[in-house]
Amino acid sequence: MSDTKNAKPRGRPRAFDADEAVGKAQALFHQRGYDAVSLADLTGALGINPPSFYAAFGSKADLYGRALERYAKTEGLDFERLLTPEKAFDEALAALFEAAAVAYTADPGATGCLVIEGARGGTDAIACDKAKTLWRQSRQRVRDAIARRETGHADEIADYVLAVLAGISASARDGLDVDRLRAIGRRASLAFRHDGT
Amino acid sequence: MSDTKNAKPRGRPRAFDADEAVGKAQALFHQRGYDAVSLADLTGALGINPPSFYAAFGSKADLYGRALERYAKTEGLDFERLLTPEKAFDEALAALFEAAAVAYTADPGATGCLVIEGARGGTDAIACDKAKTLWRQSRQRVRDAIARRETGHADEIADYVLAVLAGISASARDGLDVDRLRAIGRRASLAFRHDGT
DNA sequence: GGATTTTTGTAGTGAGCGATACAAAAAATG
DNA sequence: CATTTTTTGTATCGCTCACTACAAAAATCC
Structure with missing residues (x-):
């Protein structure tokens, strides 16, 4: 082309x-x-x-x-699809966290999220910034996907969702297997049972 | 002496x-x-x-x-006190996460948890192991403090609590202020509203 | 086939890293 | 005071890092 x-x-x-x-x-x-x-x-x-x-x-x-x-592009989570307004919010969240749990343990030798772990940065500030930029984009996408739904508090909820993803990624790097990550995600989604603005 | x-x-x-x-x-x-x-x-x-x-x-x-x-010793969270069986579990969790939010932003130039961030490791495996050892001790303490309460699922809940702490620490290093961290913690504690096994 | 362009392999560069050799300095011991 | 012990400052060490100078090699262009 x-x-x-x-x-x-x-x-x-x-x-x-x-x-x-x-x-x-x-x-x-x-x-x-x-x-x-x-x-x-x-x-x-x-x-x-x-x-x-x-x-x-x-x-x-x-x-x-x-x-x-x-x-x-190849392994990133499809936030827009996973947070579709067609599902109840707690169920959508459970699906998102479930997808993260699976993705973050897909390769046992390369656990966690490359972007999240990279954004924590080490010696090289330039490399860290590249990861942080992608991480900010993810925050925006999650925020928008949430705002597209009925709920208010999109920013606050996005903070929570990203924190949970970071927690799942950290736990994956800590060696927790996919089932334990799944349980973390399920538990995290319970914060939105019965709607729960 | x-x-x-x-x-x-x-x-x-x-x-x-x-x-x-x-x-x-x-x-x-x-x-x-x-x-x-x-x-x-x-x-x-x-x-x-x-x-x-x-x-x-x-x-x-x-x-x-x-x-x-x-x-x-000087800045670590007092899990045993914060998870005291005298309070409802969701309230105890809220207090724990609130304490984390405050501690992880106490010094704006040194955000997050030294142990959690250190356990993610970089170049030096020895240094990373030292942090991981302390992190494992925290996991054990949280697990025991939870098991001391009525609830079953102590291991699963401990996984969740530590993942949330890791998420708050990551968010702190990402630059979120103490109020946004507080909101994350409050939200995370809602997973245990109405008891919530 | 000669000129041009780009990639290749060999062999390094300077800078920064964690860690040390060594002898002078500063204290207690006798 | 002489001896012993420990810390100090100066001046590195060897190593690894990301990165490059240079010329031969391999392709296209005319």
């Missing part, structure tokens, strides 16, 4: 698939966190040398940004 | 107060996290040189351990 692949480039062809590399990097960052993944780890996993890495991705933080976006 | 201060030591006296230094280190670790505090930061803040640092504390991770213990 656009220029992703057509019109073969001029110089020596790249010996690796860049998109595939982003996927591998995403997995590494998810497993160990940004700070604990070194450039040597990345180039090793990708089977390339540093110059190829920098020619393709610019910097470690830039690749992290691409990994975050890829994660959001 | 024992040997903390009596019987003056033999060699050259230390030129700084070690306990006070642990307090300063605790503040630094709480502000920036373990990985983001360098040895140069620590020795700079303490006004000492590396050899004095290592003679007194052994290693950066060891000092971190002492800072964690100091934090748990």
Whole structure:
């Protein structure tokens, strides 16, 4: 369609698939966190040398940004669908938290949410900001999805929903299995039994 | 009483107060996290040189351990008191989460819980384990305090309580003010309205 | 086929990290 | 005062980090 692949480039062809590399990097960052993944780890996993890495991705933080976006697209929760006004709010919340519990334990070696854990930041402020930006977007989406329903207090409820997601993510990284996470989510949704503005 | 201060030591006296230094280190670790505090930061803040640092504390991770213990003693939540069986469970939970909201924003430059955030770990596995050990102790204390009440499901409820605390801590580090944290805690306690097994 | 363009592998760069070697300094001990 | 013990300051150590200089290699363009 656009220029992703057509019109073969001029110089020596790249010996690796860049998109595939982003996927591998995403997995590494998810497993160990940004700070604990070194450039040597990345180039090793990708089977390339540093110059190829920098020619393709610019910097470690830039690749992290691409990994975050890829994660959001491929594994991010569909807040709009899960918080559909067609379901009672407590049931919608239960479904959302259930989906989080499953997603955050899907890969036992890469638990929790890449965005949430990344937004807590470590050494690199730039990388942390990239995650925080995505996290803010999630907050906005959740807030809007809630506001689209009848309930008032959208901001307050969004704070709660995001805090619970952060709690489930933290618990997942702590090693709790999917059933215990599920129970946390079910319990958290009970706060909205009988409507419960 | 024992040997903390009596019987003056033999060699050259230390030129700084070690306990006070642990307090300063605790503040630094709480502000920036373990990985983001360098040895140069620590020795700079303490006004000492590396050899004095290592003679007194052994290693950066060891000092971190002492800072964690100091934090748990001086700023840790009193789970046993807050979860007293004398109050209805939802009210006790509300009080616990309220206390967390206040504690996690007491110092605007050092938000969240030092133990929870430390247990998420970054580069240093040893430091992370020290925080995780304290976090496990908290889990046990919460579980026991709940089990001491009538309710069954102590383990499941403890999972929920700790997840909420982690969520409040994460939200605090995300910049939410104390009132928004309070609202999260109040909301979370509603899961146990009308008893709620 | 020669010129151009881009990627590749080799081999490093400077900076920052946690941690130390060493000898002078400051105290108690005899 | 001489000895012993511990802390101190100076000046690093070795290592890992993210990142790059450079020239050979591999493709297209004319």
